[in-house]
Amino acid sequence: MMKVKQKMIKKIYYQNIIIAIVQIFQYSPEITALNFKKYLTKSEENEFNALTSEIKKKSYVLGRYTAKQTISLLIRDKNLRDIEITKGILGQPVVHIKSKKNVEISISHERDVYASVAFLYEFPFGIDIERVTHKNLAVLIRCSSKEERLNVKYLEMTSIESLTLLWTTKEALSKILKTGLTLPFWFYEIKGCNFVANNHIVSSYKYFSQYISISFVIKDFICTFTCPHLKNIHIE
Structure with missing residues (x-):
């Protein structure tokens, strides 16, 4: 069936x-x-x-x-x-x-x-979903900066989850910009991130302050959508 x-x-x-x-x-x-x-x-x-x-x-x-x-x-x-x-x-x-x-x-x-x-x-949006797996560990480390890894270190997540989250924020932003991941990875770099209501993780971008990303964990997947940085945005 x-x-x-x-x-x-x-x-x-x-x-x-x-x-x-x-x-x-x-x-x-x-x-x-x-x-x-x-x-x-x-x-x-x-x-x-x-x-x-x-x-x-x-x-x-x-x-x-x-x-x-x-x-x-x-x-x-x-x-x-x-x-x-x-x-x-x-x-x-x-x-x-x-x-x-x-x-x-x-x-x-x-x-x-x-x-x-x-x-x-x-209101432009971009989305990415990735499975959390240690098979991608080397690539995820290589594609993130030391500063980004420090930013996510204090989230209540495993190392592989936080690295996967960083990847999804880059993919989602690249879809709004319509570049794909064709630019150097520092171009999509995250400036900071923190947990908010309903276990959402909100991240801001170092070079694109007009956008934020909102991430959430679903079992062994992390999904992120990027959208304009609006003050009165609300998610249900």
Whole structure:
């Protein structure tokens, strides 16, 4: 039987208006791409059919389904085929909606866990989700500065969790900037971070003071979304 588990949903408010929704799904390993093909538009289906790898097909269709589910919550339209997601010139996802609403999407996945944030055009967001694993330890140390490692040392987290958190903050910011991780890692450096309400970790950026990142732990995953640094932001 096809199994889809919604692991988390968060609504982000600014001045009592929902500006973004974060949603995380976990899919059972036996799910195939064909289980979700019916949610694709004709253009998306053509792009799907052009893929030669079953792994890429599964990733494509689950990414689209996750993103459309999150967008549908934000715009309150349950028909997923009213939503089309194409690729921009830099490879970023571009949202097309029949209602013409100005909505954007950021998507990330790690194995069978997919995260997305749908947001109003005026409030840019980026998201990343990573599994916490010691296999990545050497890379995570190499891609973080000594100052950053000192900043996260006092969080109530294991060393590998805090290093993974630092990585996700960089990935999420790079999606807002539409650079990917193509720039030197100091460019995305974190200036400070601390726990706030509901076990969220808020981090500020050394060179991008207009943005903050908000992170949370879900079992052996860390998810981070980056957004504008707004005074009256509220998360439910």
